[in-house]
Amino acid sequence: xxxxxxxxxxxxxxxxxxxxxxxxxxxxxxxxxxxxxxxxxxxxxxxxxxxxxxxxxxxxxxxxxxxxxxxxxxxxxxxxxxxxxxxxxxxxxxxxxxxxxxxxxxxxxxxxxxxxxxxxxxxxxxxxxxxxxxxxxxxxxxxxxxxxxxxxxxxxxxxxxxxxxxxxxxxxxxxxxxxxxxxxxxxxxxxxxxxxxxxxxxxxxxxxxxxxxxxxxxxxxxxxxxxxxxxxxxxxxxxxxxxxxxxxxxxxxxxxxxxxxxxxxxxxxxxxxxxxxxxxxxxxxxxxxxxxxxxx
Numbered sequence: 001x002x003x004x005x006x007x008x009x010x011x012x013x014x015x016x017x018x019x020x021x022x023x024x025x026x027x028x029x030x031x032x033x034x035x036x037x038x039x040x041x042x043x044x045x046x047x048x049x050x051x052x053x054x055x056x057x058x059x060x061x062x063x064x065x066x067x068x069x070x071x072x073x074x075x076x077x078x079x080x081x082x083x084x085x086x087x088x089x090x091x092x093x094x095x096x097x098x099x100x101x102x103x104x105x106x107x108x109x110x111x112x113x114x115x116x117x118x119x120x121x122x123x124x125x126x127x128x129x130x131x132x133x134x135x136x137x138x139x140x141x142x143x144x145x146x147x148x149x150x151x152x153x154x155x156x157x158x159x160x161x162x163x164x165x166x167x168x169x170x171x172x173x174x175x176x177x178x179x180x181x182x183x184x185x186x187x188x189x190x191x192x193x194x195x196x197x198x199x200x201x202x203x204x205x206x207x208x209x210x211x212x213x214x215x216x217x218x219x220x221x222x223x224x225x226x227x228x229x230x231x232x233x234x235x236x237x238x239x240x241x242x243x244x245x246x247x248x249x250x251x252x253x254x255x256x257x258x259x260x261x262x263x264x265x266x267x268x269x270x271x272x273x274x275x276x277x278x279x280x281x282x283x284x285x286x287x288x289x290x291x292x293x294x295x296x
Contacts, residue, residue: 032272034073039269042079043262082263086270090260092252093267100248103165103238104231108224110173115223116216119182120208124194134183141176149240156241167241172231178223185219186212221282229275 086093121127122134140148148171156167189212197207238247249271257264 032276035265035268035272037074039082039265040078040080041075041265042077042081045076045079082266086263086266090263093249093256093263095245096247096249096252097270099246100232100250103168103234103248104228106165106169107172107175107231108227110169111175111178111227112220112224114173115178115182116213116220117208118179119186120204120212122179123183123186124191124204124207137176138180141180145236149236152237153240162241163243163246165242165246168234168237175227178227181223182216182219185216189215225278225282228278232275 122130127133152167152171153162156162161167161170193211193215194207197211202210233250234248235250238251249267253264253267253271256267260267
């Protein structure tokens with residue numbers, strides 16, 4: 001009877017966990033599914049679903065009035081016209097898409113290149129008071145983004161890089177988050193590897209490039225994916241540092257919602273596509289990297 005009770009308890013517990021995971025999956029995937037299905041909806045059907053009954057937090061401002069959109073799972077009429085207009089008749093969308101890529105990729109690659117040597121220096125070097133420096137460095141990571149906007153603006157002004165992507169790329173490349181992840185990973189790495197390389201005559205640079213860097217792959221994957229998602233969705237920095245023609249798609253989508261209702265779902269779907277593909281392709285590496293980065 002005891003074994004039967006334990007078996008039933010484990011079975012019910014497993015069923016409850018499965019039901020919870022399915023429920024959470026449905027909740028998180030529902031908005032993406034709505035965007036996908038409604039991207040095949042034409043302008044007439046979208047505007048036909050407008051109502052003048054305003055509900056707080058669910059209204060959009062169109063033509064001087066607030067409207068609430070009643071979303072449905074499946075469109076009544078499937079249309080591909082909005083995709084054709086989006087890619088062949090709306091060059092500003094493709095230009096903003098390229099702006100997002102031109103901002104996100106240099107930051108991601110720069111973080112990967114800078115974070116590894118910095119984390120190695122903090123963990124493997126024998127510098128005095130390095131922990132104090134590291135603590136001050138990490139405090140910057142804990143500050144809200146808005147706190148750093150004014151100093152970044154003043155520094156960009158002095159360097160003469162205002163109204164250019166460098167005003168966003170350079171601060172993004174030295175984000176402390178990457179150093180934090182890399183150092184957490186290094187703390188779980190045995191020092192014997194580095195000491196053995198140094199005993200054979202290798203310096204810190206060779207030890208980093210040929211011993212530590214190959215072992216960094218899971219941490220690199222986690223950092224690059226999290227950094228890409230963060231910088232793909234930039235909003236505050238582009239509105240402050242960039243001109244309108246340089247703004248990324250994350251800023252331009254808000255303008256499309258009021259002027260191009262027939263294309264907004266299709267535009268949003270392709271805006272989501274890079275981040276979804278990144279996570280689907282590298283989710284195993286990201287989970288492994290986060291787990292290894294938490295090793296003490």
